[in-house]
């Protein structure tokens with residue numbers, strides 16, 4: 080008996096969802112999400128290369144990502160490594176993205192270490208200056224309308 084050959088998804092290697100497709104269903108949804116968030120060009124290529132090489136894992140922490148359940152804390156999300164800079168987008172999970180919030184990666188790491196020290200030793204948390212904290216610099220239209 081002749082063995083059936085399946086065309087493989089170009090990202091993960093699973094069978095594609097139809098013979099003309101490039102991706103499996105999961106990777107199709109994933110790339111669709113990227114497109115939807117206007118992540119394209121080099122940023123998208125870099126993320127695809129990451130998925131091809133390591134699978135669906137967080138770029139910051141290495142945790143396995145959820146690609147089905149949107150409510151999961153480990154559902155994949157795209158994070159701007161430095162808030163406001165569109166070129167550097169990282170694949171991560173909801174949990175890390177929520178915790179990182181409006182901070183750059185070095186600021187976020189610094190905060191985590193400061194918190195760890197605080198929890199370990201009971202020392203008071205020192206205030207840090209957060210350059211990208213959005214709530215400190217609301218959009219211009221908001222500031223203008225408030226003072227009009």
Ligand SMILES: [Zn+2]
Nearest residue numbers: 088091103106
């Ligand atoms: Zn796939």
